[in-house]
Amino acid sequence: MQNSPLPSGDDAPAAARPADAPRGRVPRAEREQQMLDAAVLVFSRRGFHHANMDEIAELSGVSKPMVYAYLGTKEELFIACLRRESARLVAGLAAAADPTLPPDQQLWRGLKGFFEFVGAHRDGWSVLYRQARTQQPFSVEVAAMREAVVEVITDRLDGALRLEGRQVKPDDLTAMALTLVGASESLADWLADHPDEDPGRTATRLMNAVWLGADQLMRGVSWRPPA
Amino acid sequence: MQNSPLPSGDDAPAAARPADAPRGRVPRAEREQQMLDAAVLVFSRRGFHHANMDEIAELSGVSKPMVYAYLGTKEELFIACLRRESARLVAGLAAAADPTLPPDQQLWRGLKGFFEFVGAHRDGWSVLYRQARTQQPFSVEVAAMREAVVEVITDRLDGALRLEGRQVKPDDLTAMALTLVGASESLADWLADHPDEDPGRTATRLMNAVWLGADQLMRGVSWRPPA
DNA sequence: ATTGAAACTTACTCGTGCGTAACCTTACGA
DNA sequence: TCGTAAGGTTACGCACGAGTAAGTTTCAAT
Numbered sequence: 001m002q003n004s005p006l007p008s009g010d011d012a013p014a015a016a017r018p019a020d021a022p023r024g025r026v027p028r029a030e031r032e033q034q035m036l037d038a039a040v041l042v043f044s045r046r047g048f049h050h051a052n053m054d055e056i057a058e059l060s061g062v063s064k065p066m067v068y069a070y071l072g073t074k075e076e077l078f079i080a081c082l083r084r085e086s087a088r089l090v091a092g093l094a095a096a097a098d099p100t101l102p103p104d105q106q107l108w109r110g111l112k113g114f115f116e117f118v119g120a121h122r123d124g125w126s127v128l129y130r131q132a133r134t135q136q137p138f139s140v141e142v143a144a145m146r147e148a149v150v151e152v153i154t155d156r157l158d159g160a161l162r163l164e165g166r167q168v169k170p171d172d173l174t175a176m177a178l179t180l181v182g183a184s185e186s187l188a189d190w191l192a193d194h195p196d197e198d199p200g201r202t203a204t205r206l207m208n209a210v211w212l213g214a215d216q217l218m219r220g221v222s223w224r225p226p227a
Numbered sequence: 228m229q230n231s232p233l234p235s236g237d238d239a240p241a242a243a244r245p246a247d248a249p250r251g252r253v254p255r256a257e258r259e260q261q262m263l264d265a266a267v268l269v270f271s272r273r274g275f276h277h278a279n280m281d282e283i284a285e286l287s288g289v290s291k292p293m294v295y296a297y298l299g300t301k302e303e304l305f306i307a308c309l310r311r312e313s314a315r316l317v318a319g320l321a322a323a324a325d326p327t328l329p330p331d332q333q334l335w336r337g338l339k340g341f342f343e344f345v346g347a348h349r350d351g352w353s354v355l356y357r358q359a360r361t362q363q364p365f366s367v368e369v370a371a372m373r374e375a376v377v378e379v380i381t382d383r384l385d386g387a388l389r390l391e392g393r394q395v396k397p398d399d400l401t402a403m404a405l406t407l408v409g410a411s412e413s414l415a416d417w418l419a420d421h422p423d424e425d426p427g428r429t430a431t432r433l434m435n436a437v438w439l440g441a442d443q444l445m446r447g448v449s450w451r452p453p454a
Numbered sequence: 455a456t457t458g459a460a461a462c463t464t465a466c467t468c469g470t471g472c473g474t475a476a477c478c479t480t481a482c483g484a
Numbered sequence: 485t486c487g488t489a490a491g492g493t494t495a496c497g498c499a500c501g502a503g504t505a506a507g508t509t510t511c512a513a514t
Contacts, residue, residue, distance in 0.1 A: 025480065025491060047363045049276050053472065063493055068473065108452060134357045136274045171424075175432035178417050179410040186409020187402065197398075200452070205402035207450045213440025223434045225335060225427070252461055252510065280502065290463055295503065 021061030032070050035060040039071075040081045044127040048078055048135050075137055082132055085125050086145065092117045103160035104211055111184065111203040118188045119199035126192040129185075146181065153177040157214075166220060180210055248288030259297050262287040266298075267308050271354040275305055275362050302364055309359055312352050313372065319344045330387035331438055338411065338430040345415045346426035353419040356412075373408065380404040384441075393447060407437055 021034040038059035042051045053074055057064040071077045096113035098106070118125055132138040133146070154170075154177040161168055183206060191202050216222075248261040265286035269278045280301055284291040298304045323340035325333070345352055359365040360373070381397075381404040388395055410433060418429050443449075 028490080031491085047361065050363050052470095062491090064472090065474075065494090066492065069491090074472070104450070105453065112452075130361045134274065134354075134361050136277050172432060172435075175414060175417075175429070176436050178413045179433060179436040182409040182411070182413020183406040184409070185413070186405045190402075190405055202402070204450070204452050205399060206406060207452070208399075209403050209406040209440055210436065211440070211450050212443035212448060213436055213438070216439035216443065221439060223331070223431070223438050225339075225431050225434070226332065255460080258461085279500095289461090291502090292464095292504075293462060296461090301502070 020059055023061045026061075028070065031060070031062065031066070035062070035067055035071055035077075036081055036084055039077050040085065040124045040128065043078060043081060043131065044123045048074075048131055053077075078132075078138065079141070082128055082138065082142070085121065085128060088121075089114070089117050089125065103156070103163070104207075104215075106156065107211065108203065108207055111206055112200055114184060115188065115191060115199035115202045115206075118191050119197075119202075122192050122195065126188050130189070150174065150177045150181055153180055164219075176214065183210060247286055250288045253288075255297065258287065258289065258293070262289070262294055262298055262304075263308055263311055266304050267312065267351045267355065270305060270308060270358065271350045275301075275358055280304075305359075305365065306368070309355055309365065309369070312348065312355060315348075316341070316344050316352065330383070330390070331434075331442075333383065334438065335430065335434055338433055339427055341411060342415065342418055342426035342429045342433075345418050346424075346429075349419050349422065353415050357416070377401065377404045377408055380407055391446075403441065410437060 021031075021038070026034070035056070038056045039051075042056045042059065046052075046055075051074075053064050053067060056077070057067045060067070067077065071080050093110060093113045096109045098109065101109065129142065132142040154173045157173050157176055158168075161173075187202050187206055191197050191199060248258075248265070253261070262283065265283045266278075269283045269286065273279075273282075278301075280291050280294060283304070284294045287294070294304065298307050320337060320340045323336045325336065328336065356369070359369040381400045384400050384403055385395075388400075414429050414433055418424050418426060
């Protein structure tokens with residue numbers, strides 16, 4: 001039973017926490033980071049609604065009104081978490097990107113970067129992201145992010161296909177991109193739950209699952225439903 | 228912008244609702260179904276936490292205590308929704324299954340059945356399912372469901388591979404199954420948001436994206452990361 | 455006609471937890 | 485050494501919405 005279904009029903013009050021932040025006087029910038037660290041942790045463990053501001057405050061070594069003073073309401077705090085984490089992800093990906101590489105290498109780099117990020121933030125990103133995708137006030141923003149990613153991938157796929165002299169209907173491209181994104185999300189969750197899995201290996205698995213197919217598709221091979 | 232990011236921020240009080248259930252006296256069995264219909268609708272639109280029992284009651288043509296009397300607490304009600312909808316899904320899939328068919332046909336049937344279901348319940352299943360996957364009390368049950376599906380697919384893949392005389396490490400099989408499931412979820416969301424898309428077409432798109440790759444894999448072709 | 459149970463209502467209680475008002479205290483530049 | 489602002493606290497208001505107690509109407513069977 002190594003599978004902790006996302007918001008891991010962790011009722012243990014504290015257990016072995018990553019050491020509550022220091023209680024002394026600390027400059028704002030630093031304290032804000034501690035608050036965000038705490039918030040990511042708590043939101044991940046409990047889920048947005050079950051997370052409680054007092055716990056986040058306590059974990060960041062401070063009392064509740066400080067959190068409000070620095071980072072605003074619960075919703076704003078959650079969004080701040082989301083933004084910080086996705087900024088980190090984007091930074092990681094940007095570092096890995098290289099438009100001069102051949103298509104499969106680009107995809108490989110992207111996936112590797114993504115899974116390495118997820119692996120490094122095992123119970124931050126995936127959980128936050130998944131929450132945000134369904135929870136009312138955030139879904140809009142996150143849906144936009146996701147759509148942007150899908151669009152980037154769609155364009156890349158289109159580019160790769162044009163290089164091969166092939167062309168595919170827009171919706172088919174979108175479907176491919178969605179497949180890729182959905183598969184990545186699914187494997188990311190898995191990765192987050194499996195501490196021993198190597199991110200690079202996960203990326204390779206996914207490459208194996210989708211690239212071969214894409215490659216076939218580019219050659220014009222396709223599967224047809226029976227009559 | 229035709230994309231309504233899951234819980235569609237629908238603040239309009241009622242608008243063109245599928246006609247509130249009749250207010251008169253109605254036998255229990257029937258009323259329960261109306262309640263479930265209403266609940267599915269409201270939970271989908273608002274999300275579990277923002278859904279409010281009075282609205283569900285009103286929509287089902289009855290006052291709140293009736294809902295409690297028939298279907299229990301909010302959580303129990305949500306679970307009841309989930310169970311009804313997944314029972315419907317399973318029924319749909321069971322009808323489509325046929326173990327004597329070749330692997331690709333089986334997969335095709337399964338996907339077709341799944342997407343047809345999603346298409347037919349455009350803002351029931353996907354939304355509920357996604358909520359349930361992240362929301363604290365339900366995630367366990369739904370994670371189990373999902374894992375069961377992944378396992379079934381893993382077994383089928385294994386069977387298909389053995390038929391070809393090939394064998395793959397368990398984790399690789401799991402990864403393939405997760406890819407398939409994740410991709411399906413992703414496309415299901417898309418389908419739910421695109422009223423004009425034909426479910427069969429979506430299934431075909433996914434077959435194209437994954438089957439060709441799987442086929443290659445079965446032949447022993449695989450993608451390797453660069454040094 | 456009468457009874458009783460099933461269908462349904464109004465009108466509450468009450469916990470929870472976000473958000474804040476009002477108040478300390480330590481650092482440090484003038 | 486004093487003023488002030490940044491860092492910090494305690495203690496509370498208050499809305500919201502789940503859940504319920506107590507009662508009313510309708511129907512169907514005897």
